[in-house]
Amino acid sequence: MRTPSRWTLRRRLVVVLVALVAVVALGMGAVSALALRGSLVTQVDEQLSAANGRAANASMRFPPGDATTNPGGGDDRPSPGNLAPGQGINTINLFKLDDVVRADYIDEDGQRQYLDDDQSATLLAVPQDSHAHPVTLGDLGTYRAMSTTTGDGAVVVTALPTTALTSTVTRFVVVEIVVGVLALLVAATVGLVLVRRELRPLDRMAATATRVSRLPLDRGEVVLAERVAEQDTDPSTEVGQVGSALNQLLGHVSAALTARHESESQVRQFVADASHELRTPLASIRGYAELVRRSPEVLPDGAVTSLSRIESEAARMTGLVEDMLLLARLDAGRTLETEPVDLGMLAIDAVGDAHAAGRDHQWRLDLPDVEHDAEPVVVGDEHRLRQVFANLLANARLHTPPGTTVTVQVRTVGPDVEVRVTDDGPGIPEELRDRLFQRFTRGDESRTRGTGSTGLGLAIVDAVVGAHAGTITADPGPDGGTTFTVRLPAA
Ligand SMILES: Nc1ncnc2c1ncn2[C@@H]1O[C@H](COP(=O)(O)OP(=O)(O)OP(=O)(O)O)[C@@H](O)[C@H]1O
Ligand SMILES: [Mg+2]
Structure with missing residues (x-):
């Protein structure tokens, strides 16, 4: 069960609404029940006061001379109060003078009923202050009673039943509870429907935002056409304000992305143009240098060495320019050749070339079994691969270092062809790992300068693999060296 703070807004709103209705209904119900009871009690007390007055008058007019002739109680003659004209049924009257107590009432059938001693005692305990007091008379139920003394020392107590009053109030409360529960049900249902309806635009906005979040915004030309629908952007409502703010945000992001893409394209175009333009003069430099070097007889001492340096540096620069041009073209999303390429064949050629270039290293090749395994063929650009x-x-x-063993493994893994190049060398320097595939990332400057390293090699690998919808990772190898794993979708 989730805590209320993690409930959905819908649930919270409905619960708050229902709770509010419940509190209001409860408050109103309690107040009106109390008021009703109060006014009914006042009515009974008024009747009681009148009845007590009549009883007191009657007691004065009928001095109970019999009391003296019949001492010691046990009197079953009516109390003078109930002989007075105007006394209603169920109105109890008690009369006490000296030791004589008479207490009775006329029931619904017109029969006179006498009170027992306990009931009489209860009535006699009522303070003789001419005010109404609640009493309970055993089986007879609850009453309001008023007690007075007459001039000749008689005590006159009158009591009116409150059963009718209580049942009226009870019925009122029951009706109120039923109505309250119905009101709660209606509030919950209507609240749920209304809240759902009012919050539906938020769902639509969330859907829009989710769609935007799935768009590939990180590269290339981005078309951010997603917007919140017109109907959900009414600025006169809070939800509409969110919608319109979201649209403004999307518009802003879209404009920024377009601007970014334009400036990126310009830079890329500049690099591509510059690289392209540099190729011709570089080719000329190399050509002329070679030409001059081939006639050493006309050259002063030392010039041949300088010329071969010029040639090799020009060759290195040509390589760099070619790399930059290639990267600029891959960035621009230049479409690649799409022909079936057997990576096994490429691995054989590459290891052959590497063997020729690096005789101090051990080169191993691990190819799939032609008999059993699927051919490691991908669709792509052979030259780039x-x-x-x-x-x-x-x-x-x-x-x-020399003596390092390098293993090239090609195999089919599920829907992909996997190429692993593993060496047991020193491993990738720690500080390079995070940005290994970024441009111009290279290790120890002095050493790499010597080898003509520029730091574009892995950036190109990454871009080419990416253009083939593949992935590349670099991990520490099993023997402390490095393993590069390239995965490309099989043809
Ligand atoms: N197998 C490896 N073992 C150890 N370090 C490596 C290995 N491969 C790459 N590196 C480190 O990663 C750096 C970046 O490699 P990358 O191929 O991008 O550039 P580079 O080889 O320095 O230059 P370029 O390939 O452009 O001539 C290298 O300078 C080197 O420090
Ligand atoms: Mg390299």
């Missing part, structure tokens, strides 16, 4: 292998193997060669 070759580059993935080349970059990963170049890293395994350049960033590990």
Whole structure:
């Protein structure tokens, strides 16, 4: 059971509404029942006062001379109060003079009924102050009683039954409870329907926000067309204000994303253009340098070495420019070739090349069994995928010491083809791990400078794999080295 603070707004509103109605109904019911009882009691007391007055007068007019002739009580003659004209049925009158007590009433059938001693004693205990007091007379029930003394010392007590009063109040309370419960049911039902209806726009807004949250907003050109419907954006209601604020937010985000995309495109275009433009002069530099180097006889001493440095640096720069151009094109979402590519074949070629380039390393190849396993074929751009292998193997060669064993494993895993390049070298430096696939991330500057490292290799691998809807991860290898795992959807 969830705590009230975690209830839905709907439930909370309905519960609050029902609680309010209950409190109001309870308050009104209690107040009106008390008021009703009060006014009924006042009515009875007025009648009581009149009856007591009549009884007192009658007692004066009929001095109970018999009292002296019949001492010691046990008197079953009527009390003078009940002989007075105007006394109603069920009106109890008690008369006491000296030791003589007479107490009786006329019942519904017109029969005179006498009170027993206990009942008489109860009535005699009522203070003789001419005020009404509640009393309970055994089986007879509850009464209001008033007691007075007459001039000759007689005590006259009159009592009127309150049974009718009590049953009227009880009936009123029962009706009130029934009506109250009905009102609560109606409040709960109507409240639920109304609250549901009023909050439905919030559901629609939440749905809009959820749809937006699922849009791929992190890259490329983003079209943020989702908006809250017109009907839910009325600024004169609170919910509408939320809707219209959400729309403003979406509009703002959409504009910002468009602006961001435009400026990114400009930068990308600039890099692409610059790289492209640099290719021709670089090719010329290399060409001329080679030309001059081939006629060493006309060159002064030392110039040949400088020229070969010029050539190699120009070659390195060409590589860098090519990498930047490729990244700019992949960023721009340039469509790739889509042809079936056998990654097993690419692995064989790549390991062959790596073996030639790095004779101090051990190169191992682990390919699927042609007889049993599915062929590791993916659909993509062969040229780019070759580059993935080349970059990963170049890293395994350049960033590990001689003698390192590098294993390239290709296999089919479920719907994917998986390529693992594992080495038992020193592993990726700790400080690089978080941004390994970002551009220009490279290890120890002095060493990488020497090897002509730029830090674009893994960024290109990541971009190419991403363009093929694949994933790449780098993990510490089993023997302390590094394992790069590339997964691409199988053809
Ligand atoms: N197998 C590996 N073992 C240890 N360190 C590695 C390995 N592969 C990559 N690294 C580290 O990650 C860094 C980034 O690699 P990346 O291929 O992106 O750039 P680079 O090799 O330095 O330069 P480039 O590939 O552009 O010539 C490297 O500089 C190196 O420090
Ligand atoms: Mg590299």
